[in-house]
Amino acid sequence: MGKRKSSKKPPPKRKNEALSSTFACLFCNHEDAVTVKLEKKLGVGMLECKVCSQKFQCGIHYLSAAIDVYSEWIDAADAVAQDGNSGAGPEPYRGTARRSSTGPAGPSKKKTNVYDDDDDDRGYEGDGIVGDEDEYE
Template sequence: MGKRKKSSGPKPGGKKREALPTTFQCLFCNVDNSVTVKIDKKGGIGKLSCSACGQTFTALSNYLTAPVDIYSEWVDACEQVASKGAEETLRPDMAQRKRNSGNMASASHGGDAREMADFILEDEMEGLDSEGEGGYED
């Protein structure tokens, strides 16, 4: 039997991944590379801060969280606040109604159900049928 041939030449290397960014552009002051993210993996907290305008943001993190994840959560939170603010400035009366409609609907529905239950019980005690007439006749 023969010997194995020794491979010669450089080994083929895999594609190198592009590193994820660690500094970002601030959404408020638009200064490039002014936002830095620090992640406390042990504490489970990610802190974002802008060195130009002083804007800060804190989010929960886990062992898989990267700085870009905290930045994207900050962008999402800013968009959510902006959309809520835009909704109220465009139609403040509708925004107020939406907030109150949930509370009023549950309160009025519960009240109607209780009143109806009391009404049915009173009719049964008096011996009235569903149309409010007295008893069943043969």
């Protein structure tokens, strides 16, 4: 009689590490001083440094994580630094998380082709198509 074949034990599942919600401050350079809080129901991400009390707030959506708010803060700080170097008047940073239809460029206008039944300006002329010469009333 032969020995039964032993089955291998399945490898343990890897545990996903939780994403960090504390980061280094851009202004005071302290490690783990910046905490991020996400208010998903309100659609707002808030960031605050414990050491220098620097605060930042931006819009978020359901897929946003703490790192997204932190990267928005970095982008906002870079935008402010570039505005200061350009000599133009400082314009407030508007964020990139949410865009509305009305912004600095104004409301977006979409072209809609609305034709009434009474419009006779539409014809069937084109390449290889002979136009109608009869008038329809």
